[in-house]
Amino acid sequence: MPDCRRVLCERNRAYRLFKNHISDENFRKYKLARAGARRTIRQAKRDSWRCFVSRINSETPISQVWTTVRKLNKKKISNKITNITFNNINYDEPRDIANALARQFSFASSSENYHPAFLPIKEASELQHIDFATGDALDYNSDLTMQELVQALGACSGTSPGPDEIRYEMIKHLDHDSMIKMLQVFNEIWRGHTFPNSWHFAHNVCLRVCRGALCYTRIERLEVELQVPPLRLRRDQQLLVYSAKKSRVPSHLPGNALLRQLHPGGHDAMPLTEGPSHLSGNPCAPGSTGVRPMGTRPQVPVPGEPSHPPGNALVRHL
Numbered sequence: 001m002p003d004c005r006r007v008l009c010e011r012n013r014a015y016r017l018f019k020n021h022i023s024d025e026n027f028r029k030y031k032l033a034r035a036g037a038r039r040t041i042r043q044a045k046r047d048s049w050r051c052f053v054s055r056i057n058s059e060t061p062i063s064q065v066w067t068t069v070r071k072l073n074k075k076k077i078s079n080k081i082t083n084i085t086f087n088n089i090n091y092d093e094p095r096d097i098a099n100a101l102a103r104q105f106s107f108a109s110s111s112e113n114y115h116p117a118f119l120p121i122k123e124a125s126e127l128q129h130i131d132f133a134t135g136d137a138l139d140y141n142s143d144l145t146m147q148e149l150v151q152a153l154g155a156c157s158g159t160s161p162g163p164d165e166i167r168y169e170m171i172k173h174l175d176h177d178s179m180i181k182m183l184q185v186f187n188e189i190w191r192g193h194t195f196p197n198s199w200h201f202a203h204n205v206c207l208r209v210c211r212g213a214l215c216y217t218r219i220e221r222l223e224v225e226l227q228v229p230p231l232r233l234r235r236d237q238q239l240l241v242y243s244a245k246k247s248r249v250p251s252h253l254p255g256n257a258l259l260r261q262l263h264p265g266g267h268d269a270m271p272l273t274e275g276p277s278h279l280s281g282n283p284c285a286p287g288s289t290g291v292r293p294m295g296t297r298p299q300v301p302v303p304g305e306p307s308h309p310p311g312n313a314l315v316r317h318l
Contacts, residue, residue, distance in 0.1 A: 004044050007037040143187045146179065 014033035018026040056065055083092040086100040111119060156168040174182070189195060 003040050004037075007033070007040045011037040144183060144190060146183060149179070149183050149186070 011030075011033040014026070014030040018030040052068075056068055081097055083090055084097050084100055085091075086104065091097050091100050107113075111122070114122065153168065153172050158167070158169060161167045171182070
């Protein structure tokens with residue numbers, strides 16, 4: 001560490017000399033000082049790392065091993081106060097440490113540390129009686145408004161629902177009359193100062209992730225929590241989106257000439273595969289029967305076989 005401080009001072013000194021007196025010699029000295037500082041700092045980092053890792057050996061306690069591993073992973077470690085010295089007295093019990101800190105804070109905020117000219121002002125201000133009484137006419141005690149409710153809902157994220165299984169997205173899409181009814185319920189709770197007992201608890205739904213698949217005992221609840229539709233609905237949605245996009249493409253585009261050559265029946269004659277490229281909705285993916293990938297041969301219809309596979313009936317119907 002002293003070597004790093006020394007080489008940094010030498011580098012800064014050489015830079016100031018070159019900045020004030022620009023010359024080739026001063027520039028050469030600055031480059032040498034900069035290279036020496038980099039080399040020294042790099043070597044100090046290596047030595048510090050080796051010294052830090054060498055703390056772990058066969059005789060190291062398991063607690064210290066895990067502490068070192070957490071530091072290597074850059075995880076925050078809370079440092080607890082194990083002992084403290086106050087007035088030349090060492091305290092190691094938690095209660096004694098808390099009392100010593102309280103005495104120190106009390107002494108630091110006592111009147112003995114204020115300026116003598118400020119003490120009369122402080123004493124006069126403390127003699128004044130502060131009225132903490134409040135009334136319903138004040139702004140912060142008034143009922144909630146619709147604007148405040150909408151603003152609060154806009155700041156809410158898609159978190160997990162509570163015991164009532166009502167999500168924020170469902171509340172955001174309520175009609176105006178339902179929002180007014182809900183606002184009346186909130187105002188009744190606000191004026192009565194009585195909150196439901198279920199509001200005093202926080203619920204945490206733990207999900208386990210294993211090899212990219214979400215494992216949970218209730219599949220329906222998992223799909224609701226993650227807002228992910230089932231595979232069948234996603235497949236039908238991809239079919240609808242693909243058929244809608246295909247119907248929007250005009251036939252006079254240059255890119256459709258290849259489609260008409262491969263499938264003379266037009267857009268509706270393009271079959272859909274049931275492989276991974278069909279689920280992804282990408283007709284240009286390898287293995288699909290849409291646009292022919294580079295380096296592959298077009299699929300020629302076999303005489304006697306239908307030009308439409310059975311799985312394309314939904315697309316033709318749409």
